Amino acid sequence: MEGNKDREEALQEEILETIEQVENVEEAVEEAVEGEVVDETAEKIEKLEQQVTENFDKYQRCLAEFDNFRKRTTKEKATMYDDGVADTVxxxxxxxxxxxxAVAAQESKAEEEDGFFKGVQMILKQFQDVLHGLGVEEIKALGEQFDPNLHAAVAHEDDENYGENEVILEMLKGYKYKDKVIRHSMVKVVN
Structure with a gap:
């Protein structure tokens, strides 16, 4: 980034020097009486004006490149963060x-006063709250239409009691972070 700033400053200085030279040449033209000096001065003015135009164009291109670089790096940083969160989750x-x-296995036979079971339930709840706080959502599967972008069909069954391509069993929950699927739901689908 410092290289772009130095380049930008150098172009600004060059433009200012060129403008100063043009002004000096214009003053010399006003003072000149002979036709020959006037012609040389006019050529110099024309060259300097062309140089000013080129330098100004370079300056604008440099600003545009820097702006594109800034936008690209901002986008890359956001993407890296999202990918890191998704990988960790x-x-x-x-x-x-x-x-x-563990909670599902013990729910049917757990006693209401079982402290260990309640502790495991609380840890599970805490994990789920952390995931939701990060923006991780469970993918709804049971009773939904099969969507290959969200679900992975690992089994199928023919049953007239259900609709076409309906998910009837969720074997493993799927999760997504923002619009990115972290893990597809493993499901059983009715055809």
């Missing part, structure tokens, strides 16, 4: 899955 989903399995 993907690794943590196995822990959430195991906590959900």
């Amino acid at each position: 993907e690794k943590l989903l196995m822990v959430v899955d195991n906590l959900e399995r």
